[in-house]
Amino acid sequence: MPGTMEPINIGLMGLGTVGGGVAAALSNNAEEIQRKTGRTVCLRRALVRDAGKTREPAPPAGVLTTNPEDILADPEIHVVVEVMGGDSPAGEYLERALAGGKHVVTANKEVMARRGASLLALAQSQSVNLLFEASAGGGIPIVGCLMSQLLANDIRSIRSIINGTTNYILTRMARSQTPFAEALSEAQSQGYAEADPTNDVEGIDAAYKLSVLGSLAFHQSIPHEAIHTEGISRLGPEDFRYAAELGYAIKSLAIAAAQPDGTVQARVHPALVPEDHLLAKVDGVYNAVEVTGDLCGQIILHGQGAGRDATTSAVMGDILNVVRFIDSAGPPPLLPVPNGRGHQVGNSIRPIDELSSAYYLRLTCADQAGVLAQIARLLGDGNISIATVIQKDTDPGSGTAQLVITTYPSREADVQTALAAVAKLGVVVSVDNLIRIEQ
Amino acid sequence: MPGTMEPINIGLMGLGTVGGGVAAALSNNAEEIQRKTGRTVCLRRALVRDAGKTREPAPPAGVLTTNPEDILADPEIHVVVEVMGGDSPAGEYLERALAGGKHVVTANKEVMARRGASLLALAQSQSVNLLFEASAGGGIPIVGCLMSQLLANDIRSIRSIINGTTNYILTRMARSQTPFAEALSEAQSQGYAEADPTNDVEGIDAAYKLSVLGSLAFHQSIPHEAIHTEGISRLGPEDFRYAAELGYAIKSLAIAAAQPDGTVQARVHPALVPEDHLLAKVDGVYNAVEVTGDLCGQIILHGQGAGRDATTSAVMGDILNVVRFIDSAGPPPLLPVPNGRGHQVGNSIRPIDELSSAYYLRLTCADQAGVLAQIARLLGDGNISIATVIQKDTDPGSGTAQLVITTYPSREADVQTALAAVAKLGVVVSVDNLIRIEQ
Known part of the structure; x- marks a missing residue:
């Protein structure tokens, strides 16, 4: 570690949108940083793909490099800041940085979801910090809250809107009855969705982030592959219309909840949310995380989940924080509490089949007498109680109608089984959607 | 400091509602705490007024004491936790604890508002921690966010609902057109307001909390006496009715905002808030804090601001956190960044006269032609532009009417001067209210 008068040197990996923001903040706010940490902080190296690219402002001579060794093998670099994204090679770089005794700050949700547990163990063994506030929730300070201020709580659940692209699309669909494809291409033209939007609209990005948050909240590994993940592409404008009639908004939620048996249920999917709930009011690219703990009760954090400045x-x-604590001896103070409950990784995730939830079901049926009775019988046989039924959009041409059914809380497996039987009824043209209802 | 295998001993000062909650958590969650901190944490002493009082559950023998020396002079007590409330003697106890090299955790907003700067300096000089998350926002983790996760931001403003009693009363008044006195006595009977409600309804409690939050956000002392403070007792049911017609809710806000000249404007008063803003939707005893920073943008934290469990x-x-860091050598890692900008205490608060705000004005006037012209002329002469006028509640008996005027942003001093002149008009029966409008 450097002497207390020497500068702390940063090796920045990635100089894209966020990396550019970090480099600018290190340079523009140098005096503030000195005042807030008591140390001078210098950007010593920045790893880029193309050192010849024109950058505004141009980094000082000698800072840019295309060789990761210039950061990883430089003993004068004390803190590695990784904002490249993607699992590889970023993950290997971070392993090497930690193994070499460097502190690490990363914004990489994929690396933290895939390798967080092993990286944190490595950091612990090397007595260095590994911080990752930006890996979930962007500018919303949820990671630190789970590790620090809310640490005394037995966390019961996290319910969150943590993908801004998806929320932007859903907000557009709700407000203007825009079909999904159109709302997506609008999001792309606004720069809110990537050319390949799969990670966002299929819930993969949210699953990485939920893995990070859930692992902190429940002190056990929540592997992202174990998270039940559904995208938003099946939602139609009619779902938003019917949901509104029933008093709900539709949001893509990432939920992790402790179960009485010690397992955790973790899922990402569209959900009906009561329109007077604060989560229903999270609009556009904003994010929000609701945390429920035994002591703190329900806390909601709302803010910008992405973007250069927030990240x-x-x-x-x-x-x-790494710099403020860099002179502390003893164990690295900022690491999260690890795997305390001794669960086997992956064994502790409850399958979606065992979810108990209320459901919204949308079907296209023959517009004739007795249809509802047939459907209701199959649902009843499957232990599913109907809460409301709305018949809508009768189409005299095809002789079909839309049927919207909401249920009382039921077991997911029962609903899926019953719905498969319903789909086989001669009077049912199609089962168009199943959306879980959150209260 | 104790050896790494020895327990950390707590001296608890105060065993009322919150103290009872802390004692129960220390006892019920002993294993969790051990797992989360790596240390055994023991409640060694609890200071009470009456050791003979029946308590459920009964504390272990030898824990209760009525003598503060049993905590302050006991070298085996490592952390003093103060939940007595009030400035004195709690403040003196905390000074002695810090001077004696003990770490301190306090929930005391009044002590932190009145003596925070000197206590923090003392903690710094003694290389111990002084943490005070519970002193503002209750269970909302705003104190730690300002000290840690949001530390890189240049904070522009804080706007908050940080008094649950007031917000409960305002929510009742808005929902059922209940008069203030009735809503207050209802809050008292529900246990949400004290027998002497002055501190809550006059904004004093909120000013203490704003002093704590503002000092952290702006890295300078925001003395609570320098905060312009107005209570809610002047609000009438008609104000809620007119505000709703104009598209606003009425909330008591605690606001601190950095000014371009380096000063801070700090004020607690009722305000009109656009009804679609999240702050307008904070209901009942809930609290919320909105923080705006140069990087993070607007973040809102919402949760329970008081009560045994949340606190x-x-x-x-x-x-x-104190226990996790108790073995760290070096400077006490958790203290906030102090007084960085070198402002003189108290010199840096901008007077309310210099506020620029839009205003809602309610007047009772003679119900006759030409009244508005006379009022508008005086406002115009004072550089105040009228945005809307509503005439309401004409009373043929008295020949009066209510006039509700909203203005474009104007200087507070100009508005107060013009309003004094308006009050002297023969056609004006009374100036009933002035409420600032927040956007």
């Missing part, structure tokens, strides 16, 4: 806020906060 | 969440979080 820079989180990364810079981590850098400042 | 215990914050106090226990602080205790766990």
